[in-house]
Amino acid sequence: MKLLLIVSMVQFIAMFRENHNYFKYFTMVHIIDLIPSALTAALKEAKKIVIFTGAGASADSGIPTFRDALNSHWSKLNPYDLASPEGWEKDKELVWAWYEGRRGDVMKAQPNKEHLGIAQLELDTRYSVSVITQNVDDLHERAGSRSVLHLHGSLFSPMCEKCGKSFKFPESPPVNTPKLMPPNCQVCDHAIRPGVVWFGEALPQDVFETAEKLALKSDLFLCVGTSGVVTPAALLPLAAKNSGAFVVEINPNPSDIKADLHWEVSASEGISRILEFVISLRK
Numbered sequence: 221m222k223l224l225l226i227v228s229m230v231q232f233i234a235m236f237r238e239n240h241n242y243f244k245y246f247t248m249v250h251i252i253d254l255i256p257s258a259l260t261a262a263l264k265e266a267k268k269i270v271i272f273t274g275a276g277a278s279a280d281s282g283i284p285t286f287r288d289a290l291n292s293h294w295s296k297l298n299p300y301d302l303a304s305p306e307g308w309e310k311d312k313e314l315v316w317a318w319y320e321g322r323r324g325d326v327m328k329a330q331p332n333k334e335h336l337g338i339a340q341l342e343l344d345t346r347y348s349v350s351v352i353t354q355n356v357d358d359l360h361e362r363a364g365s366r367s368v369l370h371l372h373g374s375l376f377s378p379m380c381e382k383c384g385k386s387f388k389f390p391e392s393p394p395v396n397t398p399k400l401m402p403p404n405c406q407v408c409d410h411a412i413r414p415g416v417v418w419f420g421e422a423l424p425q426d427v428f429e430t431a432e433k434l435a436l437k438s439d440l441f442l443c444v445g446t447s448g449v450v451t452p453a454a455l456l457p458l459a460a461k462n463s464g465a466f467v468v469e470i471n472p473n474p475s476d477i478k479a480d481l482h483w484e485v486s487a488s489e490g491i492s493r494i495l496e497f498v499i500s501l502r503k
């Protein structure tokens with residue numbers, strides 16, 4: 221009797237080993253439980269996916285969102301004084317020091333499962349995946365994403381405030397201090413400013429136009445970790461939706477983004493589950 225039971229179990233396991241579909245079936249059941257069905261349906265149909273990321277996408281790497289950063293040791297500072305041309309004119313040493321502190325924090329951080337998962341999705345031949353970010357860090361690139369559209373510039377591309385000439389940072393890590401004199405431009409001697417887009421400044425036109433085209437052509441548009449309040453970037457999900465894309469928000473605290481689906485999970489959790497599902501489709 222015991223032997224019969226063992227033989228049947230061996231046969232049972234062999235049957236599953238031979239027939240990948242059983243495995244696929246059970247894996248799918250498991251993964252489907254973890255992803256809203258509307259999203260799995262969209263992932264099966266989609267060809268062009270746009271992933272639109274905000275500060276929440278880097279939160280799992282320990283990079284504070286704008287709000288969190290202001291709640292920490294910078295809490296007494298006014299965001300406008302740190303991120304506007306007027307704030308820059310008022311106190312360049314304060315602004316330069318703040319951005320150098322942030323650059324140092326980013327250099328110490330590592331890409332999380334969201335950044336790494338997106339880079340993996342880009343390799344899937346089923347899709348054409350584009351990454352549009354509002355983030356000024358380089359975690360998508362360090363995770364392996366090949367072409368990332370930075371709508372709001374980058375902490376790593378400072379430039380002359382007057383002539384726009386780019387500036388190369390020294391190899392030494394940035395110092396963390398309340399005030400720091402910005403370096404001077406080698407061409408015109410004006411101050412070097414952070415290469416990020418501040419309140420009241422225009423987005424780089426070519427980057428925004430490319431982002432808009434991608435949004436309009438996408439069939440699945442994922443908004444990951446953004447409050448969707450900073451325009452014109454926040455207009456992209458709406459443009460995508462109006463042109464027929466299925467728009468999904470991945471955020472533990474859903475925003476007012478006009479999404480078809482608000483999925484209340486963290487960026488790393490959401491993208492990991494999507495990747496797992498996409499891998500299961502390949503089997």
Ligand SMILES: NC(=O)c1ccc[n+]([C@@H]2O[C@H](COP(=O)([O-])OP(=O)(O)OC[C@H]3O[C@@H](n4cnc5c(N)ncnc54)[C@H](O)[C@@H]3O)[C@@H](O)[C@H]2O)c1
Nearest residue numbers: 274275276279285286354355356357445446447473486487
């Ligand atoms: N890492 C960066 O480069 C960085 C960091 C801070 C701010 N910013 C700038 O601040 C501006 C603010 O706009 P924003 O919408 O990007 O940020 P935001 O601070 O306005 O909103 C962050 C959003 O992320 C969500 N969030 C928090 N933790 C999350 C997680 N683990 N997973 C998923 N979502 C999570 C929050 O609920 C919130 O909706 C942007 O223009 C951006 O350039 C960039």
Ligand SMILES: [Zn+2]
Nearest residue numbers: 380383405408
């Ligand atoms: Zn210059």
